[in-house]
Amino acid sequence: MIYLTMMIFVKDGKEEVFHQFEELAIPLLKDYKGKLVYRLRPTKESFISHEDELPYEIHFLSFESESDFVNFAKDERRKDFLHLKEESIRSSFLIKGMKV
Template identity: 45%
Template sequence: MIHVTQFVYVRKGKEGIFHAFESQVLPLLERHNGKLLMRIRPGADQFIAGELDPPYEIHLVSFENEEGLLAYGNDEDRQKWLSLKDESVTSVIMVKE
């Protein structure tokens, strides 16, 4: 089992574009035996300390194996929507275990 946590940073004013991207690509997880375990949108007031700015969203997803994760990343239908991600996301910190 592969778990991926993503801390997603979104450009101000581009949240709607990000939501459009997510609505297209998150359903594709199942195609590759992936699951969305958590999607959290924390408020800045919930952070206690740290050097990083709070992310817009935190995602925890799982895949049965590395092949599923790679297939999801390369999915042709997902690739069609990457311009929305590029337009709306400033950065993503990804932790894989």
């Protein structure tokens, strides 16, 4: 089992486009033994401290294996709506981990 935390920074004014992308991408997770464990849209008040810009959303995902995640990322159906991701997400970073 692998765990992924994704910090997502959305372009100003592109929140609805991002939501459209998520509505299409999230259901594909189950096809690759993936699960969106938590999807958070934190407010400024929910941070105790920070040194950098705050993310629009934080996703905590799990996949049964690294190959399941790689196959999800390569899913041909995603190509049909990747333009929504490119239009709406300014930057993101992914943190991989495992349960200890």
